[in-house]
Amino acid sequence: MSTQEKEWGLITEFKSSADIYHAAEQLRDSGFKKFECYTPFPIHGMDDAMGLKATKLPWLILACGLTGLATATGLQIITNMDLYPMIIGGKPNGAGSIVAFLPVMFELSVLFSAFGAVFGMIGINGLPKFYNPVFKHEAFKKVTDDGFFVVVSVDDPKYNTQKTTEFLEKIGGKDVTVIND
Amino acid sequence: MIDMTLDPNADNPAQRTPLVQGGMDFKDVSHAVCDISERKTPKIWFLCLAAALGGLGLLKTSILYLIWEGTGIWGLNNPTYWGWAIVNFVFWVGIGHAGTLISAILFLLRQDWRTGVNRFAEAMTLMAVACAGVFPGIHIGRVWAAYWLFPIPNQMTLWPNFHSPLLWDVFAVSTYATVSLLFWYVGLIPDVATMRDRAKTKYRKIAYGILALGWTGANKHWQRYEKAYAILAALATPLVLSVHTIVSFDFTVSNLPGWHTTIFPPYFVAGAVFSGFAMVITLMTVVRHIYKLENLITIRHLENMCKIILLTGTLVGYAYAMEFFIAWYSGVEFESYAFINRAFGQYGWAYFIMIGCNVISPQFFWFKWCRTNVVFMFIISIFVNIGMWFERFVITMTLNNDFLPSSWDYYAPTIWDISTFVGSFGLFFTLLLLFLRFLPIVAISEVKNCMPEADPHHGDNH
Numbered sequence: 163m164s165t166q167e168k169e170w171g172l173i174t175e176f177k178s179s180a181d182i183y184h185a186a187e188q189l190r191d192s193g194f195k196k197f198e199c200y201t202p203f204p205i206h207g208m209d210d211a212m213g214l215k216a217t218k219l220p221w222l223i224l225a226c227g228l229t230g231l232a233t234a235t236g237l238q239i240i241t242n243m244d245l246y247p248m249i250i251g252g253k254p255n256g257a258g259s260i261v262a263f264l265p266v267m268f269e270l271s272v273l274f275s276a277f278g279a280v281f282g283m284i285g286i287n288g289l290p291k292f293y294n295p296v297f298k299h300e301a302f303k304k305v306t307d308d309g310f311f312v313v314v315s316v317d318d319p320k321y322n323t324q325k326t327t328e329f330l331e332k333i334g335g336k337d338v339t340v341i342n343d
Numbered sequence: 344m345i346d347m348t349l350d351p352n353a354d355n356p357a358q359r360t361p362l363v364q365g366g367m368d369f370k371d372v373s374h375a376v377c378d379i380s381e382r383k384t385p386k387i388w389f390l391c392l393a394a395a396l397g398g399l400g401l402l403k404t405s406i407l408y409l410i411w412e413g414t415g416i417w418g419l420n421n422p423t424y425w426g427w428a429i430v431n432f433v434f435w436v437g438i439g440h441a442g443t444l445i446s447a448i449l450f451l452l453r454q455d456w457r458t459g460v461n462r463f464a465e466a467m468t469l470m471a472v473a474c475a476g477v478f479p480g481i482h483i484g485r486v487w488a489a490y491w492l493f494p495i496p497n498q499m500t501l502w503p504n505f506h507s508p509l510l511w512d513v514f515a516v517s518t519y520a521t522v523s524l525l526f527w528y529v530g531l532i533p534d535v536a537t538m539r540d541r542a543k544t545k546y547r548k549i550a551y552g553i554l555a556l557g558w559t560g561a562n563k564h565w566q567r568y569e570k571a572y573a574i575l576a577a578l579a580t581p582l583v584l585s586v587h588t589i590v591s592f593d594f595t596v597s598n599l600p601g602w603h604t605t606i607f608p609p610y611f612v613a614g615a616v617f618s619g620f621a622m623v624i625t626l627m628t629v630v631r632h633i634y635k636l637e638n639l640i641t642i643r644h645l646e647n648m649c650k651i652i653l654l655t656g657t658l659v660g661y662a663y664a665m666e667f668f669i670a671w672y673s674g675v676e677f678e679s680y681a682f683i684n685r686a687f688g689q690y691g692w693a694y695f696i697m698i699g700c701n702v703i704s705p706q707f708f709w710f711k712w713c714r715t716n717v718v719f720m721f722i723i724s725i726f727v728n729i730g731m732w733f734e735r736f737v738i739t740m741t742l743n744n745d746f747l748p749s750s751w752d753y754y755a756p757t758i759w760d761i762s763t764f765v766g767s768f769g770l771f772f773t774l775l776l777l778f779l780r781f782l783p784i785v786a787i788s789e790v791k792n793c794m795p796e797a798d799p800h801h802g803d804n805h
Contacts, residue, residue, distance in 0.1 A: 183799030186562075202369060203533070203792040204565035205799055217567045223574055237494055241502035253506045265511040265589055269518040272578050272585075276522045279578070280529055283571035287564045290556035297559075305560045306537040306788075308369035 170295040170343035171315045172326055173302070174335030179205050181334055182310040186211040188333045189312070196318035200296065200311040219286060223278040230274025234267040295343045313341070362456055362793055367638055369791050376534075376785045377541050379634050384780065392776045398769015405763040406481055414484050416759040422743045423754040428482030430735040431764050433590055434618070435475035435771075436516065437611075437731060440583055441619025442468025443523055446530070447579035450572075456647055458789040459640045462534075463630065464623050465527040466784070470774040471622070472520045474767045479512065481763075508592040515589040522582055526575050529568070532558050534783040587615040599742055601681035604669065610662035614731060617655035617701070620648050621727035628721045630779065639785050642715050649714040652727065656705030659734075663702065677746065685741040689753055693737050700730020 176182040182199055189197050190213040199205075199212060209216075242248065242263075247255045253262060284290070296302050296313060305311055312335060314326050327338045363372065409416060419426045442464035449457040480489055492513045496502055503510050536558035539551035558564070591611035594602040624645065631640045670682040686694050704726040707713040714720065744751045778784070791797055 179797055180799045199562040200560045201562065201565065202373075202537075202560060203788040203797060204569050205562070205797070207799060208562050209566050211799075212562060214563065214566060217570050219567050219570050220574060223571075238505040241494065241496075242505045245496075246500055246502055248504050248506075250504055250506060259506060262506040265508075265585070265592070266505060266514045268581075268585060269511075269514040272582050273518040273521060275578050276525050276575060279571040279574050280525045283529070283567045284556065286567055289558065289564075290553075292552065292557045294557060294559055303540040306533065306540045306558075307373045 167342040169316050169323070170341045171313045171321075172323070172330060172338055173296065173299050173311055173313045173341050174330045174338040175301060175304075176310040176312065176335060179310060182312065183208060183211050185312055185330075185333045185335065189314070192320070192329065194314060194318055194320055196315040196321075198313050198315070200302070200305045200309075200313065202306055202308060202310075217286070219279070219282050222282045222286075223275050226278025226282070227271045227275035230270040230272070231267055233274070234270035235263065238263040238266060295341050299339060299341055301337070362459060362641065362643070363639060363790060368796070369794070372639070372790055372794075373537050373541070373787055375636065375639060376783045376787050377538050379779070379784060380538070380781055381541065381543075388776065388780060392773065395769050395772035395776055398766050399773050400766075400769070401762050402477070402766025402769055405759055405766055406477070408759065409481055409763070410486050414482065416757060418754055418756045418760055420752045420754060421750045422745045422752055423740060425482075425739055426754065427736075427756055427760040427764055428478045429593075430732070430739050431767060432475050432478035432482075433611075433735045434732045435471045435478070435767065436519075436590055437587065437615035437618045437735075438471035438622045439468040439475070439519075439523070439619060440587060440612075440615040441623045442466070442471075443519075443526075443579050443583040444616055444619065445623070446526060447576040447583060450576040451580060454647075455793040456644050458786050458793050459644050460623065460627060460648070460785075461789070462527075462530060462786040463627060463784050464619075465523065465530065466778045466782075467622060467626065467775070468523050468619075469520070469527060470771050470778075471619075472516065472523065473774060474771050476516065476520065477767060477770070479509075479516075508589065508596045511589045512593060515586045519582060519586045522575070522579055526572075526579055529572060529575065530786055530789070531782065532556060532568075533560065533788040534786060536560070537787055538783060584612055587611045594738065599681075599745070600675065600677040601666075601670075601685065601742060602738070604666065606662055606665055606669070610659065613655045613658035613662065614701075614734060617652060617659055617705075618727060618731035620652050620655070621724040621731070624648055624652070624720055624724035625728060626775070628717050628724075630784065632717075634779075634784070636785065639790060642717075645717065645720060646714045649708045649720055652724070653705050653708035656701060656708075656727070660702035663698065680744075681741065684744055685737060688741065688744065690737060690741050690743075693733050693740070697730050697733040697737050700726040701734060704730070 176185055179201065182201065183205055186197075186199050186208060190211065197212075199208060201208070243255055243259070249255060253259060296311070299311075301309065302311060303309075312330070314321060314330070318326075320326070323340060330338045367375065417426050417428070442461075445457050445464045446461045449461075480486065483489060483492075492503060492510065494503055532555060535551050536555035539548065539555045542548040542551055588608035588611065591607035595604060595607040597603060627640060627648075628645065631637060667682050667686075670678040673679075685691075704723050707719070707723060712719075713723070740754050743754050
């Protein structure tokens with residue numbers, strides 16, 4: 163059975179974080195929308211250089227934190243004030259005992275927020291994803307070491323294999339290669 | 344080698360000692376860290392692991408005998424219901440604090456030097472919390488009923504008492520362990536991806552490939568990653584303060600003289616940071632020497648940690664003095680008696696070990712020579728570790744003379760107290776050795792990010 167190979171994008175390598183930063187600016191200014199920069203570490207200011215909007219992740223984390231707070235408050239009020247009120251060591255039950263519930267309310271807010279931050283980040287990033295067309299590019303192994311790569315996707319409205327290759331070479335990209343999916 | 348013409352504390356960052364020395368570039372950083380687990384396992388590692396597993400076996404044996412026989416095998420007696428179990432618990436939880444402090448608070452404060460040491464310190468946190476978790480689990484007596492601590496209703500619809508500080512501990516410590524684990528793992532993802540891309544053998548490729556979740560280093564991913572990391576740090580900062588605060592509530596919410604004080608939460612937090620940093624120094628000086636990481640974990644890193652030890656050690660000394668002052672100033676005779684008994688009673692020897700190790704020994708770090716001499720700081724850090732264990736011992740044991748002279752007694756540990764404590768080091772070192780062997784012990788991508796050539800404007804004149 164032969165597999166139909168489909169063109170996925172163009173990959174090119176840059177020498178340093180400064181080069182890839184300026185390349186991203188030029189891609190953004192020339193109207194490219196669907197390109198991605200792959201770097202071994204986050205580069206300061208890259209989001210602006212690529213024209214990315216801020217992530218909505220903090221709102222998700224806030225929602226998770228509030229869920230945690232509500233869970234802790236509900237759990238303690240229902241179990242200790244309603245289902246089985248216990249008076250131990252003269253500690254009151256009723257509105258006054260809310261103070262004793264604060265530690266658990268704080269802890270669960272933090273716990274749920276942390277779940278939101280980690281699983282939210284992993285989920286929005288579409289991870290875990292063990293197959294990615296970029297992994298087919300042999301030189302791409304360097305990306306987690308000292309490689310700086312730009313990929314322009316075929317989905318980009320300005321994409322044209324010939325012209326985009328020339329553009330990438332003009333802005334300093336080395337070894338522009340077509341990646342198939 | 345350190346260039347002494349540069350000042351580690353200069354206001355202008357360009358004049359500071361660089362964090363990465365020896366002229367390393369990005370490739371050298373990845374290599375220096377990844378090579379540790381890629382080269383052939385040294386024989387000494389197997390020897391250390393065998394010793395650590397021996398300790399772990401001792402812990403298991405002690406726990407099994409405890410479950411079989413009951414807490415009577417410990418030296419607990421009438422006024423001393425809390426023996427070494429609580430001492431060891433607070434000791435281990437405290438050790439963990441340096442990791443979260445380095446990774447969270449120093450991250451928020453933009454202290455770039457943290458990147459060399461944070462991975463190791465965070466791993467140490469997890470291992471210490473694992474050791475801590477053992478003790479409350481086993482000291483409840485009926486271990487098989489430990490699940491009663493969790494909010495699960497039993498057949499009488501009886502729920503745990505949320506007014507109890509011991510239950511707050513359950514939530515605080517389990518949240519702390521979980522958040523520390525998540526924080527550590529998030530930091531690991533890009534570095535594990537580095538190890539995946541360098542892997543030569545099939546098993547390494549599969550194992551690191553799964554752990555790295557298919558990380559590519561795409562900037563969109565980095566954007567969310569950095570946001571998640573920053574928010575986790577902001578969440579972990581109050582969390583690390585809350586954990587030891589809540590641990591101190593176990594003591595302070597009681598009505599016993601010597602325990603019922605408002606200074607306990609900040610005093611416990613300072614002590615925890617103090618002991619945690621001491622443990623980081625103890626382990627880091629050795630690991631850095633064995634694995635030749637002097638260029639990544641420089642004297643500047645160690646010196647900064649010594650300064651934190653000096654600060655927190657002095658805070659702890661202040662707390663000791665303030666406890667005495669308040670005991671006298673309050674005019675409560677039981678309170679005064681508790682403290683006079685603490686210093687000059689049956690446990691006076693332990694009290695003075697504590698003062699010597701915790702108050703006096705860190706004061707050497709006022710001197711630059713002491714802060715920059717690796718052997719010296721290693722020795723002091725051992726003293727601090729011992730002193731901080733004795734601090735918890737002193738707090739717990741000196742209540743052996745409580746309100747009624749008829750119930751006064753002297754607590755002495757049995758062989759099982761000792762074997763459980765020694766065994767817990769076996770658990771700690773087993774986990775530590777596995778970490779050193781299989782995971783990147785320095786945060787590779789974070790170190791690279793702090794190198795000058797990582798800045799896209801490096802070399803620009805603006």
